[in-house]
Amino acid sequence: MSADVAESPTALADRGELALGLPESYLAAGHTLGSWLTATDHKRIAILYAISITLFFFIGGAAATIVRLELFTPKADVVGADTYNKLFTLHGVVMVWFFLIPSIPTTLGNFLLPLMIGARDMAFPKLNLASWYLNIAGGILTASAMLAGGIDTGWTFYVPYSTVFSNTAVSLGVLGVFVAGFSTIATGVNVIATTHTLRAPGMTWFKLPLFVWAMYTTSLIFVLATPVLAVTLLLVLAERVFGLPIFDPARGGDPILFQHLFWFYSHPAVYIMILPAMGVISEVITCFARRRIFGYSFMVYALVAISVIGFFTWGHHMFTSGMSPFAALVFSFLSFIVAVPSAIKVFNWTATLYRGQIGFESPMLYALGFVGLFTVGGLTGLFLASIPIDVHVQDTYFVVAHFHYIMVGASVSAYFAGLHFWWPKVTGRMYPETWAKFSAILMFFGFNLTFFPQFIAGYLGMPRRYHVYPPEFQVWNVLSSAGAAVLAAAYLMPLGYLTWSVFFGERARNDPWNASGLEWRTTSPPPRENFLGKPEVLAMPYNYHPEGAPPIKDRPRVPAQGSLT
Amino acid sequence: MLAGLMPEQASELAPRVDAIFLGLTAISAFIVLLVVGLVVAFSIRFRRGSKANRDALPNLVSREFEIGWTAATLFVFVFIFWWAASAEIRAFVAPKDAIEVHVVAKQWMWKTQSANGVREINELHVPVGAPVRLILTSQDVIHAFYVPAFRLKRDALPGQQTEAWFKATKTGTFHLLCTEYCGTDHARMLGRIVVMEPEDYARWLSAQPEGDDLAHQGERLFTARGCAGCHAPGSAVHAPDLAGLWGRAVQLAGGRTVTADGAYIRDSILQPKRDVVAGYEPIMPSYAGLLSDGEIQELTAYIRALGSGSRSSRRLGEPPLSSRVPGGPEARSPALVPGAPVTDTPTPAGPATRP
Numbered sequence: 002m003s004a005d006v007a008e009s010p011t012a013l014a015d016r017g018e019l020a021l022g023l024p025e026s027y028l029a030a031g032h033t034l035g036s037w038l039t040a041t042d043h044k045r046i047a048i049l050y051a052i053s054i055t056l057f058f059f060i061g062g063a064a065a066t067i068v069r070l071e072l073f074t075p076k077a078d079v080v081g082a083d084t085y086n087k088l089f090t091l092h093g094v095v096m097v098w099f100f101l102i103p104s105i106p107t108t109l110g111n112f113l114l115p116l117m118i119g120a121r122d123m124a125f126p127k128l129n130l131a132s133w134y135l136n137i138a139g140g141i142l143t144a145s146a147m148l149a150g151g152i153d154t155g156w157t158f159y160v161p162y163s164t165v166f167s168n169t170a171v172s173l174g175v176l177g178v179f180v181a182g183f184s185t186i187a188t189g190v191n192v193i194a195t196t197h198t199l200r201a202p203g204m205t206w207f208k209l210p211l212f213v214w215a216m217y218t219t220s221l222i223f224v225l226a227t228p229v230l231a232v233t234l235l236l237v238l239a240e241r242v243f244g245l246p247i248f249d250p251a252r253g254g255d256p257i258l259f260q261h262l263f264w265f266y267s268h269p270a271v272y273i274m275i276l277p278a279m280g281v282i283s284e285v286i287t288c289f290a291r292r293r294i295f296g297y298s299f300m301v302y303a304l305v306a307i308s309v310i311g312f313f314t315w316g317h318h319m320f321t322s323g324m325s326p327f328a329a330l331v332f333s334f335l336s337f338i339v340a341v342p343s344a345i346k347v348f349n350w351t352a353t354l355y356r357g358q359i360g361f362e363s364p365m366l367y368a369l370g371f372v373g374l375f376t377v378g379g380l381t382g383l384f385l386a387s388i389p390i391d392v393h394v395q396d397t398y399f400v401v402a403h404f405h406y407i408m409v410g411a412s413v414s415a416y417f418a419g420l421h422f423w424w425p426k427v428t429g430r431m432y433p434e435t436w437a438k439f440s441a442i443l444m445f446f447g448f449n450l451t452f453f454p455q456f457i458a459g460y461l462g463m464p465r466r467y468h469v470y471p472p473e474f475q476v477w478n479v480l481s482s483a484g485a486a487v488l489a490a491a492y493l494m495p496l497g498y499l500t501w502s503v504f505f506g507e508r509a510r511n512d513p514w515n516a517s518g519l520e521w522r523t524t525s526p527p528p529r530e531n532f533l534g535k536p537e538v539l540a541m542p543y544n545y546h547p548e549g550a551p552p553i554k555d556r557p558r559v560p561a562q563g564s565l566t
Numbered sequence: 567m568l569a570g571l572m573p574e575q576a577s578e579l580a581p582r583v584d585a586i587f588l589g590l591t592a593i594s595a596f597i598v599l600l601v602v603g604l605v606v607a608f609s610i611r612f613r614r615g616s617k618a619n620r621d622a623l624p625n626l627v628s629r630e631f632e633i634g635w636t637a638a639t640l641f642v643f644v645f646i647f648w649w650a651a652s653a654e655i656r657a658f659v660a661p662k663d664a665i666e667v668h669v670v671a672k673q674w675m676w677k678t679q680s681a682n683g684v685r686e687i688n689e690l691h692v693p694v695g696a697p698v699r700l701i702l703t704s705q706d707v708i709h710a711f712y713v714p715a716f717r718l719k720r721d722a723l724p725g726q727q728t729e730a731w732f733k734a735t736k737t738g739t740f741h742l743l744c745t746e747y748c749g750t751d752h753a754r755m756l757g758r759i760v761v762m763e764p765e766d767y768a769r770w771l772s773a774q775p776e777g778d779d780l781a782h783q784g785e786r787l788f789t790a791r792g793c794a795g796c797h798a799p800g801s802a803v804h805a806p807d808l809a810g811l812w813g814r815a816v817q818l819a820g821g822r823t824v825t826a827d828g829a830y831i832r833d834s835i836l837q838p839k840r841d842v843v844a845g846y847e848p849i850m851p852s853y854a855g856l857l858s859d860g861e862i863q864e865l866t867a868y869i870r871a872l873g874s875g876s877r878s879s880r881r882l883g884e885p886p887l888s889s890r891v892p893g894g895p896e897a898r899s900p901a902l903v904p905g906a907p908v909t910d911t912p913t914p915a916g917p918a919t920r921p
Binding site for chain 2: 082083086153154155159161165166167250253296299321323326329330334338340341344347348349351352355356358360377383384386388389390392393396397457460461462465466467469470471548
């Protein structure tokens with residue numbers, strides 16, 4: 002195609018012929034620390050989040066490393082009981098509240114949502130920045146709790162241990178999580194408002210990319226469930242600080258009430274961690290299989306079904322607490338039902354590969370790893386929904402393995418898949434592909450070596466949160482600790498080569514993967530305003546065609562400035 | 567090969583749980599192999615550059631597939647639910663003739679007391695083949711009574727009672743673990759269940775100096791704490807008579823009826839104004855804070871003994887015997903874990919002192 006007037010500047014930029022008059026990228030819009038810390042640009046805020054959650058990830062990871070080191074032998078030879086209890090609490094609190102919950106929504110979600118729907122920014126840019134500050138404020142409060150002697154309650158803060166018996170800095174830590182909760186509520190409100198009001202012309206609900214649907218359903222959970230957590234934490238604070246008798250049974254309180262309130266939030270929170278991951282995987286698999294996602298509308302309904310039914314399964318965390326058999330059966334049944342839409346998603350991802358033209362770049366490797374890990378994690382969820390098995394494995398390493406498969410294996414794999422997939426868009430640079438492939442494969446094997454033995458140890462009866470354990474469990478713990486070392490290396494590697502690529506990586510094209518989404522129809526990195534013209538969406542999403550298939554007629558279009566709108 | 571991968575089966579429940587577990591494992595393994603197999607096969611067949619057919623699927627086919635596997639998944643999952651749930655329902659109610667054992671958990675020890683008065687710390691001796699009903703409570707935080715070999719777990723909650731039961735099918739010594747995180751020495755809150763042949767158990771039992779059974783202690787408390795002043799037969803105060811009360815339906819002021827069970831007795835002691843018996847004045851003071859959980863258990867056992875005839879080995883009214891178990895817990899509860907301390911009264915962590 003010759004350079005006629007209709008050719009868009011993005012196409013020029015694609016060939017490396019940067020046209021004059023192109024607006025500079027969002028990265029070049031200011032270089033001072035102040036310009037970052039006061040940015041209301043969703044893309045810059047995403048970077049701020051990326052830096053802060055990476056820090057939290059490695060703090061939480063360091064704690065996990067010491068935990069695994071201690072469990073190498075049955076005796077307490079690395080740390081003592083109190084230190085160990087504080088370490089697993091630190092690991093859980095930081096990883097759940099400050100890494101997993103914000104990870105994909107606040108980084109990739111923040112960066113991509115407006116780009117994917119053709120908006121210039123989020124609906125409430127200042128609220129978006131405030132969310133980050135709230136998250137950081139919560140993180141600082143929690144970190145100061147760690148410095149003030151630590152917390153030894155576990156991330157679940159079960160009462161009455163946390164309210165009456167623990168002498169550690171529980172109040173400060175709970176306050177930190179409480180503050181961070183407002184950050185997620187604000188993010189959720191922002192995403193919902195943005196998706197409703199700022200979609201480009203032609204971007205109907207059933208043309209939305211699945212990642213946007215995933216962000217949207219996640220945000221519903223953010224907005225509906227997080228206030229319950231906030232109230233629960235306030236009640237814990239009220240009992241600890243003001244001595245109100247709420248959960249303390251010695252004064253008429255009810256410790257089971259806490260569990261109901263806590264899991265009413267924290268079970269949906271698992272879906273907060275996995276729904277965005279599903280969104281990322283849907284984008285990546287369809288792009289590298291070069292086929293439209295199989296069963297788009299079922300994929301959407303499945304996301305909505307998971308987010309809705311997920312609200313009614315919290316009781317399966319409490320089968321051993323003496324709940325009535327009728328209640329237990331209802332929760333068991335609903336827990337089985339919520340697994341159906343998850344299974345649909347797995348089958349549809351698999352079917353998307355059929356008759357595709359599959360490339361194995363690193364995002365795809367992470368995504369394929371995700372499908373395997375998520376399948377194992379999801380199926381072991383059925384074990385926990387079966388009451389007699391749950392009674393046996395509740396609070397053992399079986400549960401630890403199960404939720405790590407979902408929350409770490411699947412969710413973190415998806416985070417890395419998305420990070421690699423959109424890295425060229427975010428930074429304008431390519432990363433070293435060989436290193437990325439190597440770390441993706443290493444992460445998959447390291448993860449399985451770490452957590453698969455825990456299923457066995459758990460079914461054999463090894464309880465969680467033990468710093469010493471009966472010697473017959475040692476073989477499984479040694480395997481697990483060895484895997485943790487591999488996993489740690491696999492997590493450190495991307496930190497190294499991705500950082501390297503920001504400074505030395507090859508310049509990225511606007512659409513290095515030949516992907517179909519609207520976010521690829523702008524420059525890499527995007528300009529401050531995201532698009533040069535006003536985007537208009539004509540195509541169905543995922544207009545991928547394997548080579549030899551009919552040509553693409555209806556790609557989303559971003560007219561050049563000054564041309565037809 | 568499975569021997570090392572499965573825990574020992576030592577209760578009637580264990581084979582049933584394992585059957586569901588293995589069935590579910592087989593179904594899961596099939597699904598994992600199916601998914602992974604298809605992913606790998608498609609990845610090879612449809613890799614970039616291969617000469618595979620890449621024509622579009624007819625819409626009808628994809629819709630049929632979608633509906634087909636959704637229905638199949640739903641069917642399989644509901645089937646597993648039904649299978650697991652039916653096993654759970656059968657296992658829910660303890661047999662009527664079960665040996666009753668009261669368990670009190672505290673940071674960080676298990677105290678057990680059988681209805682025949684034998685008290686143990688971090689240990690429980692039971693005969694093989696006999697159903698044993700556990701009535702659990704906690705003095706401080708939430709603990710969980712876990713015997714992996716029995717596939718048995720139940721939380722011990724402060725201020726409440728929970729129940730569980732088992733029937734051991736094998737003699738031997740089995741781990742008793744705490745699985746609800748309960749503070750510093752959670753990992754060292756260990757005990758053992760010793761399952762003996764009935765005749766060995768009888769011999770062991772007769773070697774134990776007889777302690778007071780719960781009902782006798784309750785009887786003493788009944789007088790010592792002033793309950794007898796109102797509730798004893800012939801008392802001047804108009805208060806409900808407790809003889810024959812246990813298990814009966816009680817008519818309350820306001821028309822409701824409740825069954826006089828452990829929870830009702832407990833509520834009546836702690837919140838006497840809540841459910842007043844029809845025809846009586848709400849004059850009883852609350853004993854909340856004045857009686858420990860153990861004492862409430864003892865009073866409940868006494869009231870129960872009044873109603874149903876003594877289920878324990880001795881009749882009420884015989885002079886109480888002194889309660890001593892020789893040897894001390896150190897001699898009787900060898901630690902299961904290297905370095906685990908077994909002390910009679912471990913230093914409690916709480917309650918926290920707050921400014």
